[in-house]
Amino acid sequence: MPDRSDIDALIEMMARLPGLGPRSARRTVLHLIRKRELQLTPLADLMTRVAATARECLNCGNVGTSEICPICADERRGNGQICVVEDVGDLWAMERGGSFKGRYHVLGGTLSALDRIGPEELRIPQLVARVESEGITEVILALNATVDGQTTAHYIADQLETRVAMSSLAQGVPIGGELDYLDDGTITAALNARRKL
Numbered sequence: 760m761p762d763r764s765d766i767d768a769l770i771e772m773m774a775r776l777p778g779l780g781p782r783s784a785r786r787t788v789l790h791l792i793r794k795r796e797l798q799l800t801p802l803a804d805l806m807t808r809v810a811a812t813a814r815e816c817l818n819c820g821n822v823g824t825s826e827i828c829p830i831c832a833d834e835r836r837g838n839g840q841i842c843v844v845e846d847v848g849d850l851w852a853m854e855r856g857g858s859f860k861g862r863y864h865v866l867g868g869t870l871s872a873l874d875r876i877g878p879e880e881l882r883i884p885q886l887v888a889r890v891e892s893e894g895i896t897e898v899i900l901a902l903n904a905t906v907d908g909q910t911t912a913h914y915i916a917d918q919l920e921t922r923v924a925m926s927s928l929a930q931g932v933p934i935g936g937e938l939d940y941l942d943d944g945t946i947t948a949a950l951n952a953r954r955k956l
Contacts, residue, residue, distance in 0.1 A: 766792070818889075820865030820882055822847045830854075836862050839896035843886060843915065845869055845903055849938040853901060856946040861899075864889060869907035870914055883915060890923050899953055900927040903937045916956045925956040 766788065773784035791799040815821070816828035823829065830836055840861030844850050850863050866881045878884065890898065898919055902908035916925050929952030938946065 819850075819863045820847070820867060821850055821863060831862055836860060837893070839894060840899060841886070841889065841893075841895050841897075842899045842901050844901050844938065845908065845911075849901065849903070852938040852941065853946060853950070856943045856950065858947040858950050859899075861897075866902075866911065869902065869905070869911040871907050878914065881911075883918065886915065887918055890919060895923055897924045897926060899950070900925065900956070901938065901950070902927075905935060905937075912956070920956075926953040927956055928953055 770781070770784045770788045773779055773787055774781045776784070779787065791802065812824045813822055814824065814826065816823060816831055817826050818831040819828060821828040821830060825832075838861050840859075841864050842850075842853060842859055842861060843864045843866060844853065845866055845868060847865055850865055853859050853863070864882065864886050866883065866886070868876055868881055870876055870878065870881065886898075889895065898915070900912045900915060902912045912927060919925060928949040
């Protein structure tokens, strides 16, 4: 049986995860301890494997187990379109919809003067390089409809306006909304009704 301080430390660590507060973390840890053989041990083993093998795609920033993710490696997806998203969760949300058949570029966040996040802290220079080297014909900005998301979209549009066609998701995405919380139909409708910038 683990020392109680280990259990408390596990609860504290779980409480730092998105969507879990102290109460939810405590309930989760107690559930896992009660279901040790069925859930806790396999979960711990799987987390150890993921910690050892997970890496960012060198091309787009997606998370997987190889240096180049399956989306970037798929030649059929090299159709000249890149969909720019803030983070990997947004990429996965777009993929759930199944309507986008191009490739992605994960920025790793948004521009924020308050947090001192500029273009160099994000993957914007890599995006510009990809547009030039991969024969990209359209960049679709699928950034969250927040102030920082829109600021980032305008900055990218300024950087790429003379090099490639630009579009953004349509207004199916609510102001303040985040892609990871939207249903598949809303994402598909927004992608299909994208507009030029």
